Amino acid sequence: MMTELVNIRDHVDDVIIDLRYGTENNFTGQVIYDFSDALLRKGTALRLRRASLYLSELGYRLKIWDAYRPVSAQLRLWEVYPDPRFVADPINGHSNHSRGSAVDLTLTDKDGNELLMPTGFDDFSSRAGRTYEGISDEARRNALLLEDAMKKAGFIPYPEEWWHFDDKDLYDVVDQGKKKGDKVMGEVLQVIRERRSIRKFTDRRISRDDLAVIAEAGAWAPTGKNTQSYQLTILDDTEEIQSLAKEIGKALGNEKYDFYRPQAFILCSNLKIEEGGTNMVADTGCVLENIFLQAKSMGIGSCWINQLKELSDVPAIREKLRSYGIPDEHIVWGCAALGYAEEEPKAPERRATVKFADL
Ligand SMILES: Cc1cc2nc3c(=O)[nH]c(=O)nc-3n(C[C@H](O)[C@H](O)[C@H](O)COP(=O)(O)O)c2cc1C
Numbered sequence: 277m278m279t280e281l282v283n284i285r286d287h288v289d290d291v292i293i294d295l296r297y298g299t300e301n302n303f304t305g306q307v308i309y310d311f312s313d314a315l316l317r318k319g320t321a322l323r324l325r326r327a328s329l330y331l332s333e334l335g336y337r338l339k340i341w342d343a344y345r346p347v348s349a350q351l352r353l354w355e356v357y358p359d360p361r362f363v364a365d366p367i368n369g370h371s372n373h374s375r376g377s378a379v380d381l382t383l384t385d386k387d388g389n390e391l392l393m394p395t396g397f398d399d400f401s402s403r404a405g406r407t408y409e410g411i412s413d414e415a416r417r418n419a420l421l422l423e424d425a426m427k428k429a430g431f432i433p434y435p436e437e438w439w440h441f442d443d444k445d446l447y448d449v450v451d452q453g454k455k456k457g458d459k460v461m462g463e464v465l466q467v468i469r470e471r472r473s474i475r476k477f478t479d480r481r482i483s484r485d486d487l488a489v490i491a492e493a494g495a496w497a498p499t500g501k502n503t504q505s506y507q508l509t510i511l512d513d514t515e516e517i518q519s520l521a522k523e524i525g526k527a528l529g530n531e532k533y534d535f536y537r538p539q540a541f542i543l544c545s546n547l548k549i550e551e552g553g554t555n556m557v558a559d560t561g562c563v564l565e566n567i568f569l570q571a572k573s574m575g576i577g578s579c580w581i582n583q584l585k586e587l588s589d590v591p592a593i594r595e596k597l598r599s600y601g602i603p604d605e606h607i608v609w610g611c612a613a614l615g616y617a618e619e620e621p622k623a624p625e626r627r628a629t630v631k632f633a634d635l
Pocket of ligand 1: 471
């Protein structure tokens with residue numbers, strides 16, 4: 277796979293790695309990320325290898341200052357230096373560094389001594405740009421040599437920074453290790469794409485704090501006329517979850533029925549259609565989808581459980597719902613089974629019809 281993130285060292289011989297944002301030796305004076313391996317998409321690393329082989333024949337080596345940069349590091353840089361000419365604004369889109377397809381680098385001789393270049397790394401003056409004005413002939417020659425090698429290998433030189441090159445090929449933002457509470461715009465679609473219905477869970481518990489955040493996401497869902505007439509009821513006692521599943525299994529004639537043995541179960545109940553109208557069902561869909569996406573963004577798997585909507589008024593089941601505090605006039609329109617995924621299924625084929633109505 278050309279899209280996987282790889283260590284540059286495994287693909288480029290003789291490369292020197294000096295990740296400046298992994299140290300305090302950068303313009304912020306702060307450690308921006310806590311790793312020292314330079315990572316790139318495999319396709320990008322192979323292009324870099326091509327540039328390195330070409331330069332090596334001429335007696336030079338590549339020195340890498342920055343490669344893959346996690347979105348959290350990009351946010352940090354933007355906080356410290358919010359100038360869009362030099363730092364990509366993570367709210368308006370992501371740096372190619374966060375896609376693993378941009379690299380900041382310079383040239384050294386065979387012994388690792390840096391060649392004279394127009395400026396130092398992350399010099400935000402106009403001299404860093406590719407007009408190469410106001411600098412010595414030697415610095416211009418060296419910068420042009422690097423630019424030429426990188427262009428030949430399939431990179432696009434960034435006009436404002438002599439050290440920055442972007443792969444010609446485009447990649448999505450890399451989603452690695454997102455934590456609870458990350459609120460990076462533009463990543464919503466990524467969470468949407470990567471959510472899958474999980475039907476096999478580990479026995480790892482979900483904390484009540486995390487369950488509260490997941491339920492809060494449900495509570496921010498849109499509802500028709502903002503009636504918010506639904507109730508979210510959270511079960512996190514696995515014995516009780518299985519006891520409810522058993523009652524449903526009895527009604528279905530399936531004694532193995534177990535909701536996929538989740539660690540938590542959220543019942544989304546709302547008025548019956550005769551009392552609340554059909555928005556009751558649509559509202560539940562919005563609430564549950566928010567729940568699934570929030571859970572996914574926290575590394576927690578989920579699956580819609582559908583059977584209660586026909587069975588809420590079965591006496592033994594109604595009795596259970598009553599014991600959870602669910603009003604008798606409510607139907608449980610949908611449920612979320614939640615837990616850490618034992619298996620992440622592949623995305624099933626999408627057959628949705630989407631088109632612009634061009635008249
Ligand atoms: C209204 C609705 C009811 C569903 N009911 C169930 C269910 O009872 N059991 C189940 O395993 N999955 C259920 N699902 C999950 C779908 O099977 C699943 O979303 C679909 O196959 C697409 O897979 P994905 O969620 O991984 O993208 C339901 C989904 C929706 C929207």
